[in-house]
């Protein structure tokens with residue numbers, strides 16, 4: 001059993017998850033380009049992750065240029081993170097669905113304002129890491145330092161040079177690029 | 182480092198400033214450029230849509246300025262910050278984001294004179310109506326609240342009097358009014374006082390003063406505490422309503438607890454245009470690295486000087502919160518126990534003539550209208566900044582004919598006192 005403190009995650013814990021995964025299923029992904037779930041889809045794609053939108057109302061069509069699935073069960077490849085853009089109550093059912101996947105996901109991630117401790121215990125009992133009430137885009141941008149470009153506090157200090165990704169304005173959180181795994 | 186918290190001095194030097202990613206330069210480089218190339222069309226679209234982090238144009242973001250912003254946010258304990266061309270530009274940015282024409286805000290009467298002007302005249306012309314209150318009289322502040330009250334504005338340590346405001350009491354009133362508390366922390370700096378820890382929702386700065394500390398660069402900052410629920414309140418449409426200029430994006434929904442800082446940037450800085458120069462950001466950053474050392478020395482020197490003046494037979498009174506008998510001493514001990522800042526006023530028994538004589542006879546003190554320099558500064562408000570007012574108005578503004586204001590520098594205190602001594606001897 002994990003003794004993860006869900007009120008405050010260490011940077012190592014979050015970085016560990018983000019460096020250990022390739023595919024991210026976004027449950028509740030929206031095709032509306034100004035919704036937070038679209039922002040996350042687009043940003044994580046730009047960081048090299050294989051992002052898979054899940055939205056029954058949009059299944060078979062694309063969000064941010066990638067095919068949307070109706071449910072987690074329909075996805076044709078292993079899912080490493082299940083990222084939940086649903087309310088806290090609905091998160092429980094999504095976690096139950098995630099636990100039916102084979103192989104199991106490595107992590108369950110609930111978005112800002114989404115927290116369901118019961119669901120978290122269910123997942124952790126299977127050895128799955130859980131992050132609640134956090135946004136992977138914000139966490140990635142915080143850990144790589146890009147978030148500071150918007151004047152947002154990264155709550156980190158470091159005397160190490162940030163790693164540049166390909167292009168001019170792209171940082172990396174360190175570790176192998178997701179595509180190389 | 183993980184989520185353990187570095188100390189204030191460490192943050193003053195390191196927050197926001199990793200080595201330069203392109204060159205490895207250890208000092209923060211001055212990115213003196215107006216604009217930044219895009220990787221490709223898709224990245225450009227993401228940047229304009231606020232979907233990606235990155236730089237487009239220095240009016241909105243700049244890598245040098247970003248370091249300053251993250252530094253100030255970290256020192257104040259906020260979620261995010263933005264830098265502006267001056268302290269006044271920061272105030273304009275805050276109110277532009279919060280207020281609609283016809284709204285009201287409450288402000289303490291004890292403010293920097295320039296802020297009093299800004300609120301009374303320029304802001305009125307935008308239809309933003311200031312209601313002045315006496316922050317020492319909490320009941321009267323409560324009575325000033327109406328359903329139009331959209332913000333409460335105070336200075337933690339007020340210029341010029343060195344008066345300490347009861348931040349927690351004002352935060353309580355703002356909360357009951359459903360409005361954010363804005364604290365101007367220019368005179369105290371986060372080294373002496375961190376208003377967010379006492380309930381402030383927004384902190385503003387004139388970085389021109391003690392933060393930069395060397396009297397060489399203008400700048401301002403807005404810090405978002407991340408504490409105000411704009412969506413629940415529904416009174417602040419810039420944050421809780423879909424924005425037409427961003428395809429209907431709702432800023433609070435999208436940016437959560439740093440939405441206010443983002444709104445001040447992508448609506449305020451973008452449209453009002455009061456961006457800081459990257460060179461000034463660099464100068465201010467260099468100053469902030471030594472903020473803890475300078476600020477403590479300012480306070481130690483000021484207390485010595487205040488004590489000296491209190492005992493001088495040509496001085497009628499000294500108003501410095503660091504002095505034990507001062508009316509604000511208890512509040513100073515609560516909110517800024519490390520010191521009462523460097524700026525205070527005193528009265529000369531010889532009145533107007535003595536004031537004019539004193540500022541003319543000093544050698545080490547610079548006679549000018551600023552505060553928060555390494556150098557000791559002096560001004561006689563009645564003959565300079567407040568000369569257009571009637572005697573009655575001067576006295577009401579704390580700038581009576583006998584009043585002199587000093588901003589005590591970080592020279593050797595014996596030299597500072599020696600200079601005052603020789604000048605006072607000539608009165």
Ligand SMILES: Cc1ncc(COP(=O)(O)O)c(C=O)c1O
Nearest residue numbers: 267268269293340367387389400
């Ligand atoms: C307390 C305070 N707030 C705001 C300002 C305005 O700042 P700026 O001159 O940088 O516009 C000043 C300047 O004297 C000040 O002392």
